[in-house]
Amino acid sequence: xxxxxxxxxxxxxxxxxxxxxxxxxxxxxxxxxxxxxxxxxxxxxxxxxxxxxxxxxxxxxxxxxxxxxxxxxxxxxxxxxxxxxxxxxxxxxxxxxxxxxxxxxxxxxxxx
Amino acid sequence: xxxxxxxxxxxxxxxxxxxxxxxxxxxxxxxxxxxxxxxxxxxxxxxxxxxxxxxxxxxxxxxxxxxxxxxxxxxxxxxxxxxxxxxxxxxxxxxxxxxxxxxxxxxxxxx
Numbered sequence: 001x002x003x004x005x006x007x008x009x010x011x012x013x014x015x016x017x018x019x020x021x022x023x024x025x026x027x028x029x030x031x032x033x034x035x036x037x038x039x040x041x042x043x044x045x046x047x048x049x050x051x052x053x054x055x056x057x058x059x060x061x062x063x064x065x066x067x068x069x070x071x072x073x074x075x076x077x078x079x080x081x082x083x084x085x086x087x088x089x090x091x092x093x094x095x096x097x098x099x100x101x102x103x104x105x106x107x108x109x110x111x112x
Numbered sequence: 113x114x115x116x117x118x119x120x121x122x123x124x125x126x127x128x129x130x131x132x133x134x135x136x137x138x139x140x141x142x143x144x145x146x147x148x149x150x151x152x153x154x155x156x157x158x159x160x161x162x163x164x165x166x167x168x169x170x171x172x173x174x175x176x177x178x179x180x181x182x183x184x185x186x187x188x189x190x191x192x193x194x195x196x197x198x199x200x201x202x203x204x205x206x207x208x209x210x211x212x213x214x215x216x217x218x219x220x221x222x223x
Contacts, residue, residue: 004154090154099143
């Protein structure tokens, strides 16, 4: 089984809808991250969490919120989706600060 | 803001040839990492080089780091069709340990 799983894998939604992307990991890591990837721009950090009680904004947090339900689960919400949030979203974990990150398979989100 | 910039943006070579891609960054770092991404899939960690290291090998991969020039290179020797992917460098800034990503190099290996 994959160490980092994301659901859903693909989602099409309409402008203004609320949507939640979920991430689960079996690595036992405390650190979890949400990124978005747009063509030609690499990865940009949305939110990160160093443990259940520690959540931090990343480079592009506006329009997003997160919830760390447990060490293994980290969810990303778009409260009111807009078309420029169409992107590929990745969850990742790491065992140490600044160390190797383990990625989920991604969620392809389209906002129409 | 992006810390790392890869060069070239795209590279197409024949199978068996060596592929070299470069990464430049802006601020002091603790380490630099290279990742591979097959089309539309999750990224896979390839290698990490610390700021006090100059060269590191892993199988057919060779990474160099020049902190004075704030640059790194990834060499893939004897390329294979399965090496076709995008390659990203990521640096962790000394200030907060978050990874900052470049835009990637798209590598195509022609059979």
